[in-house]
Every structure is written in C-alpha cells, then in structure tokens.
Amino acid sequence: xxxxxxxxxxxxxxxxxxxxxxxxxxxxxxxxxxxxxxxxxxxxxxxxxxxxxxxxxxxxxxxxxxxxxxxxxxxxxxxxxxxxxxxxxxxxxxxxxxxxxxxxxxxxxxxxxxxxxxxxxxxxxxxxxxxxxxxxxxxxxxxxxxxxxxxxxxxxxxxxxxxxxxxxxxxxxxxxxxxxxxxxxxxxxxxxxxxxxxxxxxxxxxxxxxxxxxxxxxxxxxxxxxxxxxxxxxxxxxx
Amino acid sequence: xxxxxxxxxxxxxxxxxxxxxxxxxxxxxxxxxxxxxxxxxxxxxxxxxxxxxxxxxxxxxxxxxxxxxxxxxxxxxxxxxxxxxxxxxxxxxxxxxxxxxxxxxxxxxxxxxxxxxxxxxxxxxxxxxxxxxxxxxxxxxxxxxxxxxxxxxxxxxxxxxxxxxxxxxxxxxxxxxxxxxxxxxxxxxxxxxxxxxxxxxxxxxxxxxxxxxxxxxxxxxxxxxxxxxxxxxxxxxxxxxxxxxxxxxxxxxxxxxxxxxxxxxxxxxxxxxx
Numbered sequence: 001x002x003x004x005x006x007x008x009x010x011x012x013x014x015x016x017x018x019x020x021x022x023x024x025x026x027x028x029x030x031x032x033x034x035x036x037x038x039x040x041x042x043x044x045x046x047x048x049x050x051x052x053x054x055x056x057x058x059x060x061x062x063x064x065x066x067x068x069x070x071x072x073x074x075x076x077x078x079x080x081x082x083x084x085x086x087x088x089x090x091x092x093x094x095x096x097x098x099x100x101x102x103x104x105x106x107x108x109x110x111x112x113x114x115x116x117x118x119x120x121x122x123x124x125x126x127x128x129x130x131x132x133x134x135x136x137x138x139x140x141x142x143x144x145x146x147x148x149x150x151x152x153x154x155x156x157x158x159x160x161x162x163x164x165x166x167x168x169x170x171x172x173x174x175x176x177x178x179x180x181x182x183x184x185x186x187x188x189x190x191x192x193x194x195x196x197x198x199x200x201x202x203x204x205x206x207x208x209x210x211x212x213x214x215x216x217x218x219x220x221x222x223x224x225x226x227x228x229x230x231x232x233x234x235x236x237x238x239x
Numbered sequence: 240x241x242x243x244x245x246x247x248x249x250x251x252x253x254x255x256x257x258x259x260x261x262x263x264x265x266x267x268x269x270x271x272x273x274x275x276x277x278x279x280x281x282x283x284x285x286x287x288x289x290x291x292x293x294x295x296x297x298x299x300x301x302x303x304x305x306x307x308x309x310x311x312x313x314x315x316x317x318x319x320x321x322x323x324x325x326x327x328x329x330x331x332x333x334x335x336x337x338x339x340x341x342x343x344x345x346x347x348x349x350x351x352x353x354x355x356x357x358x359x360x361x362x363x364x365x366x367x368x369x370x371x372x373x374x375x376x377x378x379x380x381x382x383x384x385x386x387x388x389x390x391x392x393x394x395x396x397x398x399x400x401x402x403x404x405x406x407x408x409x410x411x412x413x414x415x416x417x418x419x420x421x422x423x424x425x426x427x428x429x430x431x432x433x434x435x436x437x438x439x440x441x442x443x444x445x446x447x448x449x450x451x452x453x454x455x456x457x458x459x460x461x462x463x464x465x466x467x468x469x470x471x472x473x474x475x476x477x478x479x480x481x482x483x484x485x486x487x488x489x490x491x492x493x494x495x496x497x498x499x500x501x502x503x504x505x506x507x508x509x510x511x512x513x
Contacts, residue, residue, distance in 0.1 A: 060413075061413065061414065078411070078414045078415075080407065080411070082407060084407050084408055086408065086429070087507055088429040089425065097417065097421060098415045101417045101421060102416070127507060141415075
C-alpha cells in the first residue's frame with residue numbers, strides 16, 4: 001500500500017462548551033493545515049493549545065464546528081499517550097484484534113511484534129510488561145494494520161527519558177521501512193525535530209501556527225545531531 | 240449516577256488473594272463448628288419443646304436421606320433449576336443490552352431508569368402471583384417470574400459497571416474499527432466481568448426466592464411444589480429437609496460454580512507480578 005493519504009484541513013473551528021458552567025473555550029478557529037502524502041508532520045505546542053483536539057478531529061473522534069476536513073477514509077494506526085491495550089488478552093491477541101478488524105491476516109501479528117522486539121512476549125498478558133514494552137505493543141499494533149495514516153498523540157511522554165529515546169529510534173526505523181502519512185503531536189521539540197519532515201508550532205487560543213520548519217536532515221537521524229539541536233532551539237524560541 | 244470511578248484495567252478489586260492463609264486443614268474449622276453448634280442447639284430445642292412442629296435432627300436427617308435416596312429430590316431440583324436457568328438467562332441477555340445502553344446513552348438511561356427503579360421495588364411475591372394468574376402452568380410462567388424479578392437488579396449492576404469501563408479503550412476500539420461483536424466480546428464483557436458476576440449473584444438469589452413462590456402457587460412440580468405438599472401435610476421435617484437441600488445446592492452453585500468462573504475470568508489479573 002502506498003502512502004497516498006493527504007490530510008487537508010480548511011478553516012476548521014472547534015469550541016468546547018463546559019456542560020456545567022456553560023463556559024466556552026475556542027480551541028481552534030479558521031485553522032488550516034495540509035499534510036502531503038508520505039509526510040510526517042509534527043505539531044508542537046504547550047499543553048492546552050489544541051494539539052490533541054486537532055489529532056482527534058483528524059481521527060474522527062471529534063467533530064469540528066466549522067470548516068472542512070478532507071482525509072478520505074484512511075485506515076488508521078494510532079499510538080496514544082497511554083498504550084490502551086486490553087489487559088485481559090495476550091499481547092498477540094491485542095494486535096490480532098486490530099488486524100482482524102482491518103481485514104488482514106492475523107498471522108502478521110507475530111512479525112509486527114518481532115519488529116518492535118517483543119517476539120518473546122507474544123503470549124504474555126500486557127500486565128506483566130513494563131511501561132515501555134506496553135507502548136511498544138501499541139506501536140506494533142499501529143503499524144501492523146498497514147495504516148494509510150499514522151497518528152501519534154504524545155506517544156512517548158508518559159515514559160522515562162531513557163525508554164522514550166529508545167522508542168523514538170524504533171519509530172524512526174519503522175518509519176524508514178514503511179513510510180506513511182503521519183501526524184505527531186508532542187510537546188517535546190527535540191522529538192519533533194528528530195522524527196518529522198516538517199514541524200509546526202502552535203501557540204495561543206484559539207491556536208494558530210506561529211512557526212513552521214522543514215527538516216531536511218537525512219534519516220536515520222541522531223538526537224545528538226548539531227543541525228537538529230539548532231532546530232530544536234528555534235522551536236523552543238517560537239513556543 | 241454513582242461514584243464508582245474504579246478503572247477496571249488498572250485497579251483489580253480486593254478479591255485478589257493476598258491475605259495470609261491459614262493452614263488448609265484448619266480453614267473449614269470455624270464453619271464446621273458453627274454447623275455443629277446449630278445442630279446441637281436445634282436438637283436441644285426440639286427436646287425441650289417436645290412438639291411435632293419442631294422435629295429433632297434425626298427426624299430431619301431421615302427425611303433428607305429418604306428424598307435423596309428415592310430420587311425425588313434430584314428430579315424436582317432438576318425441574319426447578321431448569322426454570323431458574325431459563326429465566327435467569329433471559330434476564331441476563333436483556334440486562335446486558337439495556338445496562339450497556341444505559342451507560343452509553345443519556346437518553347437510554349433516562350428512559351429505562353423508571354423501569355429499573357419500579358422493578359427493584361416490586362416484591363418477588365407480586366411477580367409470582369401475577370405470572371401465575373397470567374400464564375398458568377405453562378413453562379413461561381416461572382421463566383417470566385424469574386426474569387422479571389432478577390432483571391432490574393442485573394440492569395442496575397451492569398449499568399453501574401459501565402461507568403468503570405475505560406473510555407480510552409472505547410476510543411481505541413473506534414479508531415481501529417472493531418466490529419460491534421468484537422467490542423462486546425473483547426471489550427465490554429471482559430471489562431464488565433466484575434459487575435456481571437456481582438449481578439449474577441444478586442439476580443440468582445432473587446430468582447431462587449421467586450421460583451419457590453411460583454411453584455407453591457401455580458406449579459405441580461419443582462421444589463416449591465414439594466414444599467407446599469409437605470406444608471399441607473404438616474410434615475415439618477420434610478419442609479426443613481427440602482429447604483436445607485435446596486439451600487445447599489444453591490450455595491454450591493454460587494460459591495462453587497460462579498466463583499470458579501470468576502477466577503477463570505480474572506486470570507489475567509494474577510499476571511500482575513512486576
């Protein structure tokens with residue numbers, strides 16, 4: 001499958017109304033963004049800037065109040081901040097369920113788990129895994145379904161830094177092998193610079209794109225790369 | 240709305256066996272002591288009262304042995320258990336559907352809430368009477384009575400259980416496009432397992448009580464019918480014998496079968512070792 005999915009948001013607006021107080025929070029207003037096929041765009045911003053709302057709108061979990069969302073009907077691979085595994089099923093079964101729902105061969109689950117280094121844990125329950133391993137399962141599930149669109153919602157921010165580093169490199173490796181269209185939401189500027197083809201910075205409320213950077217460095221990239229570190233400094237300045 | 244905010248996936252209930260265990264041989268001792276004292280106390284009472292209305296332990300035991308040996312207990316129990324089983328199964332299926340709907344949709348909750356509250360307050364005796372009047376001696380009579388009397392409690396328990404199902408998992412199931420069947424089998428039922436078992440206990444205990452009433456009023460077979468016969472003949476020993484055996488079987492079903500199933504469903508919790 002080719003990475004032919006394009007995300008095009010035009011004039012999107014979203015206001016949340018608190019059910020109790022009636023307070024209105026306009027998170028997005030007249031927001032536009034295009035992600036080209038095969039491009040991985042990182043959205044960086046402080047918490048509460050509407051990054052996750054943006055991802056939820058693209059995933060179809062939230063309906064916008066205004067504007068147009070044109071993503072077609074992509075098959076999604078999503079990694080959330082928490083692994084979101086079914087603890088009562090084995091690691092393999094967790095991946096198999098997603099494969100079956102996508103109409104794919106369940107046998108692919110073992111390859112997917114091997115690709116994230118968890119071949120030995122396929123029959124275990126997720127509850128015996130460490131936080132990093134559980135998130136690896138979530139990554140395996142996201143890529144196993146041969147997604148048209150990969151959505152990453154703060155995928156490593158609940159992990160300790162050492163584990164997060166390993167997982168970023170794993171994600172980069174997977175990305176080089178099977179390029180998709182992708183959106184990475186993160187508050188970590190270095191993570192954005194390391195993984196993305198383009199980094200956009202969201203600020204304010206309603207959110208606007210305050211800066212945008214193209215990352216041309218060849219992959220595999222290293223977090224110690226001077227060029228990436230400079231970019232990281234620019235992003236931090238724009239936040 | 241309840242305050243049960245327990246995340247099933249993260250916080251196993253207190254049933255996880257972590258308390259220090261007494262030696263296996265001694266664990267049954269307190270229960271045996273209680274039963275021994277009960278028998279002794281009963282026997283003393285029956286000797287003191289000296290009335291046919293309070294038969295002694297030997298008389299009750301003789302009656303027990305007789306109904307077990309001549310096969311009537313097993314036969315009548317089979318009839319009763321079948322009725323309860325069918326009624327309970329019906330209530331269970333309906334309650335899972337409605338209970339989940341109530342947890343998922345505000346409209347469904349408001350719509351079914353009066354039915355649940357009404358159903359909870361109507362005594363089982365009333366259901367038994369109404370079903371006898373409406374359905375006579377058909378099988379549908381006991382089945383309906385059991386279903387009607389146990390469904391409200393089941394619905395309430397299951398509805399409350401849906402509040403503890405992690406909404407994040409539902410979102411995950413949505414983005415991976417799990418089918419309805421997959422969601423029910425792999426997500427809702429396992430996540431609701433603790434509530435389902437609690438509901439099953441409650442529902443079954445209500446069912447047993449109602450079935451006996453239905454059989455007393457309108458059936459010509461079953462444990463309740465036999466109780467009624469013994470009552471009509473003023474055979475107190477037989478009333479006690481039937482009641483005792485019935486209670487023992489129910490306890491075995493509840494503590495033996497249900498608990499074994501519950502342990503099976505909760506196997507994954509034991510895997511939490513790190």
